[in-house]
């Protein structure tokens with residue numbers, strides 16, 4: 103089957119998911135397009151056809167698809183469009199995230215044909231899986247992309263495919279957010295970059311030092327983007343999170359791939 107266009111669609115507050123998505127999609131023949139769902143604000147509905155493919159990537163939050171991403175994915179509409187699913191996670195676990203992503207996309211009219219769970223640097227405790235996806239990961243992601251591309255060629259148009267099996271359980275595990283409060287320190291110059299970039303508009307439009315902790319999803323985007331490095335998590339809390347994750351994240355996990 104000739105795929106006309108492959109669109110990489112991602113919610114990626116600190117960039118790991120975007121990187122991994124582009125590595126995979128870049129190997130699939132067809133015109134390449136990007137759709138970044140991370141920025142705040144209203145967006146239109148997006149429609150995809152049968153001769154297109156999408157690669158949809160999200161980070162794992164508490165073993166789930168982040169609620170903010172799940173909401174945005176409802177703007178995507180497929181017409182039996184082939185979908186490659188991808189989650190990145192901080193070397194702890196991805197639990198129900200891939201299954202949840204699959205069900206969301208099926209509901210939106212897509213046909214899941216392949217999936218990947220990709221370990222990446224933990225964006226809260228960056229010493230965990232630091233620098234991943236690394237050279238070895240990149241090689242695997244590209245290879246997976248090439249395999250998916252080959253699979254598309256083998257498929258007839260109007261193909262029938264089986265159900266893509268991915269790990270995960272229902273009911274999904276509960277996730278109510280992480281209790282991290284991100285604060286702006288005295289080096290904040292009030293440039294407003296964090297206000298513009300916060301995916302959920304949790305930072306006051308008039309004073310970046312004020313963050314609505316009920317809205318904040320602790321995605322770490324403001325911390326990463328601040329040009330003055332003024333935004334931080336409390337050091338004691340960060341240390342506690344680090345201690346908690348140390349054991350479960352110690353062993354290097356490898357990317358997993360699934361195909362129909």
Ligand SMILES: Cc1cc2nc3c(=O)[nH]c(=O)nc-3n(C[C@H](O)[C@H](O)[C@H](O)COP(=O)(O)O)c2cc1C
Nearest residue numbers: 114115116117118119161163164165192194195225
């Ligand atoms: C709120 C929050 C919850 C997270 N939960 C998990 C988790 O359950 N398992 C895991 O391995 N990593 C977890 N992580 C780490 C991210 O999934 C990982 O760093 C991801 O690659 C970030 O993607 P991004 O750079 O595209 O934003 C969590 C990160 C955040 C901010």
